[in-house]
Amino acid sequence: MPFPTTRDALIAAGYKFENHGVCRGCKREVEWYITPNGKKSPFDLMPEGSSPVTSHFATCPEAGSFRK
Helix, strand or coil: CCCCCCHHHHHHCCCEEEEEEECCCCCCEEEEEECCCCCEEEEECCCCCCCCCCEHHHHCCCHHHHCC
8 A cells, every 4th residue: 555645645544633842852733543453644834725744853863863
């Protein structure tokens, strides 16, 4: 199953919006979702409509500092 490309597809795939927040690394605003497996996952802000879904880990210059 391909990764969802829109907010509606993300929700249909079982992701649940949790809240808005600020990245501790780059200080950009993010949207937090709970994955179908129960993990928290940050996404870049998605304006209303059919904007593309982008994991914040893919765009954050500090993403490496969050890896275990």
